[in-house]
Amino acid sequence: MAQTQKKPVAAIFGSTSRELGYFPFPENSFVIEKKLNCRPCTHNGRNKCPEKHFRCMLDITADEVIEAAEHLFCAEVQISSDNHGKNLVSSL
Numbered sequence: 001m002a003q004t005q006k007k008p009v010a011a012i013f014g015s016t017s018r019e020l021g022y023f024p025f026p027e028n029s030f031v032i033e034k035k036l037n038c039r040p041c042t043h044n045g046r047n048k049c050p051e052k053h054f055r056c057m058l059d060i061t062a063d064e065v066i067e068a069a070e071h072l073f074c075a076e077v078q079i080s081s082d083n084h085g086k087n088l089v090s091s092l
Helices: 062-081
Strands: 010-012 030-032
């Protein structure tokens, strides 16, 4: 829904990946993912890990998600106050 309103998005990728077409398009969107040799293991995601470790999700920390959310909030504040409509906060 955020994308339809051209709002920045924080996306968390586990067993799938942005290279498969799931990617937030608005500027200043963030992708949180872990680079692992076993990723992607599926096109649409899984709830069980074929490698039995599920590191693609378990290695993502709450701090990483909070940091992305804070950046999104700051981007929204700056976009609102920018007279030229330019995004002033770059993505992670």
